[in-house]
Amino acid sequence: MKYVVLGSSAAGINGARELRRIAPDCEIVLISKDKNIYSRCILHQYLGGQRDLEKLSFVEHDFERLYDVDWKKGRSCVGLKPKEQVVLLEDGEMVGYDKLLIATGSHTFIPPVKNLKEAKNVVGFRNVEDIDLLKEVAKTSRNILVMGAGLVGLDCASGFLELGVKVTLVEMAGWLLSKQLDERAAKTYQEAFSKHGVKQHYGVGVEEVSLDKNQNITEAILTDGTKLPCDFVVVTAGVRSNVDFLEGTGIETSCFGLVYDETGKTSDENILQEMYQEPAPFGR
Ligand SMILES: Cc1cc2nc3c(=O)[nH]c(=O)nc-3n(C[C@H](O)[C@H](O)[C@H](O)COP(=O)(O)OP(=O)(O)OC[C@H]3O[C@@H](n4cnc5c(N)ncnc54)[C@H](O)[C@@H]3O)c2cc1C
Incomplete structure (x- = not known):
């Protein structure tokens, strides 16, 4: 089974970790625009100089080896063909999947203030x-x-x-x-x-x-x-979901982003928004 995970932040990384735990033999490909894995929660300390990039990380230094993940870093997904089960990257590469976990998070919302969108600074x-x-x-x-x-x-x-x-x-x-x-x-x-x-x-x-x-x-x-x-x-006036690459795919989205049920399934059975975890039995 080949899993592709889109996004290498909190949701994507923990999704990949969980996949490795529940499916030890599966192939995992992680694709992200981000070139680094870091916690956004402590970015102010990066600005303030208390932490460097390494100290923003929330993963093991050998994360890719440890979880046997093929990480395509600094690569954007720009489209998706649900029937063919492939994602399209901006450099033209197509990556096939059996199951796709979408964890592309959000981006800064620029409010409709006159001239703000055109401004450089x-x-x-x-x-x-x-x-x-x-x-x-x-x-x-x-x-x-x-x-x-x-x-x-x-x-x-x-x-x-x-x-x-x-x-x-x-x-x-x-x-x-x-x-x-x-x-x-x-x-x-x-x-x-x-x-x-x-x-x-x-x-x-x-x-x-x-x-x-x-x-x-x-x-x-x-x-x-x-x-x-x-x-x-x-x-710093809010965010919007990163779902542009789903346009025209038929996968259901709303004004809040990707639509999914309580088990994390989207309108396509091979595409998940979040991994569903069975509740742990008593005693564990
Ligand atoms: C400054 C700041 C402080 C915060 N402080 C806290 C806090 O104290 N406590 C708290 O609980 N939360 C905090 N948050 C919120 C927290 O950071 C987010 O909830 C969390 O980052 C969400 O994780 P995510 O994985 O869902 O998405 P994101 O962190 O948005 O990551 C999305 C990932 O998807 C990738 N991606 C996006 N689009 C594409 C694409 N088309 N192709 C490939 N990859 C793509 C990105 O590169 C990234 O790796 C803070 C956020 C910010 C910005």
Whole structure:
């Protein structure tokens, strides 16, 4: 049996590990856009310099050998032929499978703010490449705006603080971490960020960004009319599922991503979103 796993982050890696456990003799091919295996949860420490790439990893150093996985790293899947049971990679290679596990996760959502999509000096806070760019940005930018004060936005602000860079947070909700905290609890964190020089704007969104002739943002205009000087924007305002490569395949998706049942099966019986694990019997 040949399994192909798409994605080498938390879901894909643990899917591959689980496959090796339940099917010791199967062939496993892991395909990922990512060239490295790393935890996104600690990317702020990569920005802040407390961890290097090696220390972001959550796998054994000999993961591929240990789990006998053929990892095609830095390779994107751009299509799928469910009837032929093959995935198409961007360089034209086709990889056949008996069963396919899709664990392609998500990407940064860029909100429909005027001029934002066209701007050059804007990035998300999700991939190691984003953080590599931000490390460079931190050396020269003086007015970095972080759009969104949820968990990821705060990670971003904290990472920058480690570098001595004080960002500006703009959040549409009335306070930071509005999904996790009430206003009173949030105040404690807001004050702590203020003490460290982080400027914060709550209850307002970014309505528009102004661009110079090189398509670089120079100013952000907020929904209350406030104009903020700005030479870089980090967008931390949510994500969208990576399911573009499924377009036209007939595999069911919704606005949230791939549709699957409680056992992880998608609308195609050979394609799984997540491995289904039998509940462990008592005593194990
Ligand atoms: C800054 C930050 C901090 C976070 N902190 C926490 C935390 O403290 N606690 C917590 O529980 N969660 C946290 N999260 C969320 C957590 O990181 C995600 O839930 C987790 O990464 C999801 O894993 P995943 O494997 O489903 O997808 P992803 O991590 O999105 O990985 C998707 C994988 O698929 C690959 N891929 C995508 N498209 C293709 C394609 N077309 N072809 C080939 N490969 C493809 C990518 O290269 C990647 O390897 C944080 C996230 C971020 C960004």
